[in-house]
Amino acid sequence: MRFLTFCSAFITVGIFFFHFSAAAQTADTTSVPIRTVDGTPVVQVRLNGKGPYDFILDTGSNRTAIQPRILAQLSVPLQDRVDVDTALDGSIHERRAIIESISVGDVSVSQMYVDTVNSKLFSQKHQHIAGVLGESFLKHFDILLDNDKKILALDRTSRLADSLSGERLPFxxxxxxxxRRTLDRIVVELNIPRYRQQSLRCLVDSGASSPFLLPERSEAWRLQVLAHPSGLVTLSGDGCIEAGIPLIVGGSDLRTTEFFSCRNMTREAADTDCLLPTDLFKKIFVSHANSYLIVNPKRDAPKMQELADTVPLAR
Structure with a gap:
């Protein structure tokens, strides 16, 4: 039996988001190693100069969240209670806090609001994880997730974008x-003709372990016709089904994509139609500055070398 391990289903896919004016500081570019823990990407993060701590890299979460025990170790006071909507557990109660600086490699964002996150929302293999690095941090940078080389690059200049070519898919x-709108999302339109003729709005989600469809309750039968039972269950014990369905993302046709759908994970509980894991691709570039992404971008060799010369891999 496999357990559903992606994080954003439990962290936030709902209507709560923060308004804040976090300031990006220090270096402009960095690259750091990505480790995979039970199929989930993990990077090392420093908090207020302390650490490093292991964080799940989650473009599917619009917030950054930290376990209360870590905040206590750092003597960070908890502030007001906040309500966060989740895909599986409805509205849950967390606490707000302010972190003076959050750093990945050589780049930092200062004075950031974060939420607490309960360890019960992590799988057993993720209990050592200190938190979730979400879009409230990542949106300050253009990012390249290189799944082949297991490297995350972050850039607040245009140099990384200028060094890559490929079909630019707006998001x-x-x-x-x-x-109601939920902010700080990366939502791209894609097509799954065997499932639905209309395009789907899909969340680009590095925290998802597999592609997921989130059907409206009235349309769940469409997937039932195509699917069969799977060995995947959620941490709440809900069973899932799977179906091999061709997926079209821009000009890319992924013909053998296995999609999952789980009971109680419906469009009514989410803010998009599906979850698109970033590990479906060898590389994926996300330009937060210009709201487009490139799947499997190609490199401009001279410009990439110029960028590499100025951006050592942070350890």
């Missing part, structure tokens, strides 16, 4: 749930 910065 929206918000999801929609119950008629």
């Amino acid at each position: 929206s910065r918000y999801g929609v749930r119950n008629g």
Whole structure:
């Protein structure tokens, strides 16, 4: 039996988000190693200059969250209670805190609001994880996730974008749930013709272990026709089904993509139609500055070498 291990289903896919004016500081570019823990990407993060701590890299979460025990170790006071909507557990209560600086490699963002996160929302193999690095941090940079070399590059200049070529797929910065927008999202349109003729709004989610469809309850039968039972279950014990469905992302046709759908994970509980894991691709570039992504970008060799000469791999 496999357990659903992606993080964003438990962290936030709902309507709560923060307004804040965190300031990016220190270096402009960096690259850091990515480790994979039970199929989930993990990077090392420093908090207020302390650490490093292991954080799940989660483009599917619009917030950054830290376990209360870590905040206590850092003597960071907890502030007001906040309500966070989740895909599986409805609205949960967390606490807000302010971190003076969050650093990945050589780049930092200062004065950032974060939430607490309960360790019970992590799988057993993720209990050592200190938190979730979400879009509230990542949106300050253009990012390249190189799944082949297991490297995350972050850049607040245009140099990384200028060094890459490929089809630029525009993305929206918000999801929609119950008629209300959720901000700090990476939502791209894609097509799954065997499932639905209309395009789907899909969340680009590095924290997802597999592609997931989030059907409206009234349309769940469409997937039932195509799917069969799987060995995957959620941490809440809900069973899932899977189906091999061709997926079209821009000009890329992924013909053998296995999609999952789990009971109680529906469009009504989420703000997009599906979850698109970043590890489906060898590389994926996300330009937060210009709201586009490139799947499997090609390198401009001279420009990449110029960038590499100025950006040592942080250890």
